[in-house]
Amino acid sequence: MKPLETLLYLSMRLLKAFDNRRTDVGHLKPDAVRNILIVSSTAVGDTLLSTPAIRAVRKSYPKARIIALFNAANMELFANNPNIDAIIPYYGGYRRFFSTIRKVRAYSPDLALILHGNEPQATPMSYLAGASFILKLPNVSPFAFLLSNRPPLQTCEGRNGAAAWKDVPHGIEARLKTAGLALCKADGLKMDIFTDECDEAAANGFLKEAGVKDGDVIIGFQPGASTLSRQWFPERFIELGKRLRENSRRVHIVLTGSPAERRMCEDIAEGIGGREIVAAGRLPLRQVAPLIKRFNVFVTGDTGPMHIAFAVGTPVVALFAVSDPRVTGPLYDAHRHRVIKKPRTCDPCVSKKCAYQKCMEAITVDEVCEAVRYITGITR
Numbered sequence: 001m002k003p004l005e006t007l008l009y010l011s012m013r014l015l016k017a018f019d020n021r022r023t024d025v026g027h028l029k030p031d032a033v034r035n036i037l038i039v040s041s042t043a044v045g046d047t048l049l050s051t052p053a054i055r056a057v058r059k060s061y062p063k064a065r066i067i068a069l070f071n072a073a074n075m076e077l078f079a080n081n082p083n084i085d086a087i088i089p090y091y092g093g094y095r096r097f098f099s100t101i102r103k104v105r106a107y108s109p110d111l112a113l114i115l116h117g118n119e120p121q122a123t124p125m126s127y128l129a130g131a132s133f134i135l136k137l138p139n140v141s142p143f144a145f146l147l148s149n150r151p152p153l154q155t156c157e158g159r160n161g162a163a164a165w166k167d168v169p170h171g172i173e174a175r176l177k178t179a180g181l182a183l184c185k186a187d188g189l190k191m192d193i194f195t196d197e198c199d200e201a202a203a204n205g206f207l208k209e210a211g212v213k214d215g216d217v218i219i220g221f222q223p224g225a226s227t228l229s230r231q232w233f234p235e236r237f238i239e240l241g242k243r244l245r246e247n248s249r250r251v252h253i254v255l256t257g258s259p260a261e262r263r264m265c266e267d268i269a270e271g272i273g274g275r276e277i278v279a280a281g282r283l284p285l286r287q288v289a290p291l292i293k294r295f296n297v298f299v300t301g302d303t304g305p306m307h308i309a310f311a312v313g314t315p316v317v318a319l320f321a322v323s324d325p326r327v328t329g330p331l332y333d334a335h336r337h338r339v340i341k342k343p344r345t346c347d348p349c350v351s352k353k354c355a356y357q358k359c360m361e362a363i364t365v366d367e368v369c370e371a372v373r374y375i376t377g378i379t380r
Contacts, residue, residue, distance in 0.1 A: 001142070004094065005120050009142060012124050016145060021132050025148040028111070028133050030183055033061060037109035037131055038068045039117040041090035043226060044077060044285075044304030045328065046171070048311055050115040051081070051192040053175040053184070057113065058083035060184040067107045069100075069117070069125075074304070076286050080194040093121065104129035111135070111182060115175045119143065135181045137174060149181050169326045189332045191311040193289045203283065203290035210252070210277040217251045217376055219244060220292060220314075222300035223268055224261035224280075229322040229354035230301040232363060234268050239365045240299070241272035244372060251378065254279050254295065256288065256305055297375045299368060301360075302328055310337075317371045321359035322351055338371040 001009060036057060040050035047070060058066060065085045070078060072089035079087065088103050104125070112131035114122050123143040126134045133148045140153055176186045212218060221241070225231045241253050253272065255265035257280030269276035279291060292298060292305060293312040300306045300316065302323040309316045310330055318329060320341040330337045342362035372378070 001120075008120060008124055012127065012143060012146060015127075023132050023134075023148050024150075025133065025135065025181055028148065028182065030061065033064050033110045035065045035067065035107050035109045035111075036061060037104060037107070037112040037126060037129065038066060038084070039112060039114040039122050039126060040175075041069050041071050041117045041122065043071065044074045045302075045307035046116045047071065047074065047078065048191045048193070048304070048307040049171040049328070050175050051078075051083075051311075052172050052186065052189055053113070053115055053179040054081070054083050055192060056176060056179045056184040056187050057182070059187045060179075060182070065107065067104065067109065069104065074285060076284065077193065077289065077308075079286070080196060081192060082194065083192070090117075092118070097121065097125070101125055101128045113178055113182060115178055116171075123147065133182075135178055137178045137181075170331050171328055172331050191307065193308065193311045195286070195290050195293075199287045200290040203287045203294065206279065206283060206287075206291065207252075207254075207277070207294060210254075211275060212252050212277075215250070217248075217378060218295045219251060219253050219372060219376070220295040220298040220300070220305075220309075221253060221255045221265075221268070222257060222298065222303055222305045223255065223264055224257045225301045225303045227322075227352045227354065229351055229357050229360075230303065231357060232301055232319050232360055232368075233357075234264060234271070236363075236365050236368075237268050237299075238271035240368055240372070241268070241274070241276065243365070243369050244378065245272060245274045248378065252277060254291070256280055256292070297372055299372060315375045317368060317375065319360070319363050319368070321345075321357070321362065322349060322354065338375065340367060340371065 040047045067086045068084045069088050069090050072091050075087050109131040112126035112134045114136035119141050123146050127146045135149050136147055138154050139147050139149055172189055221237050223237050245251055254277045257265050259281030262281035265278045265280040269278050289308050292309050292314050295314050297315045298309045301319045316337045318339045325339045325341055329339050340363055345359040
């Protein structure tokens with residue numbers, strides 16, 4: 001452990017030793033639960049994967065107040081979710097650690113469900129916020145002694161941090177399993193995004209201003225990703241764009257991404273040389289969902305925008321190599337999407353530390369182009 005983590009660990013051990021509350025999951029009484037803390041404080045895609053479990057919690061605890069601890073960078077995307085009563089921003093690591101705990105503690109949570117949160121912060125934060133019952137899977141971290149579901153131990157199998165449940169392979173199912181520990185019954189697998197009319201009008205206005213007309217084919221490109229290992233190559237996006245734009249004035253290519261990815265998107269647009277639309281960094285996150293909803297197809301690696309597309313029903317050509325589509329790929333409406341999965345090239349795989357995504361080289365422009373044409377019906 002790092003020094004700060006060691007100090008936190010020893011402090012939690014001491015506090016837990018004097019805690020006389022009955023916190024084992026067997027003592028959980030749903031009728032006595034008034035306030036529930038949901039922790040899903042990582043990336044956009046991870047939080048979207050949590051939304052079916054959040055919906056299940058709301059259905060099973062209709063009278064409880066549900067407070068969500070979400071990543072401050074993407075919480076706006078979930079502000080309209082009717083299954084959540086309040087959202088508290090999480091800033092990552094130990095930034096504003098104690099002030100965040102004070103904000104959560106003000107809601108007096110009885111139960112905390114850690115659906116996807118960074119450790120070593122997530123479990124101690126839930127405990128220090130006052131939650132009597134804390135549920136989390138897998139339950140094998142050094143702070144597992146704070147959990148209400150200690151035995152049986154359930155681990156995450158996979159290489160280099162790739163979560164791959166042996167019995168619950170997909171991220172949505174894993175989160176639903178955590179909610180199930182609190183006696184929550186699943187209410188379907190579909191991920192939730194709720195948009196308002198103003199954001200939809202803004203996204204439509206953005207496309208109209210860029211020259212998109214009714215009946216035009218809109219193809220989305222997401223060149224960037226959270227790690228280099230999940231990115232396809234800019235030159236291949238350029239070649240793909242040229243082929244799809246060839247002999248067709250009714251095809252528009254929209255490049256999405258974060259503000260930091262805008263320059264890369266502009267370079268790709270310039271390389272294609274048509275009327276490409278660069279949306280990266282030009283729309284707030286809450287307007288990205290209605291924008292992606294307008295796409296006829298979306299070409300992307302394993303990214304947050306990929307999950308947004310799944311949630312709003314846009315067909316996806318999903319490019320996988322390092323990550324596993326059985327864990328984060330389409331779990332429902334699979335017939336609408338095309339997953340292109342290639343094996344990892346290097347052994348051992350360094351995943352997030354990858355300096356050159358060699359395994360992504362195996363994904364060719366030919367097969368991606370064919371998948372896009374199949375979904376959109378564009379002919380050569």
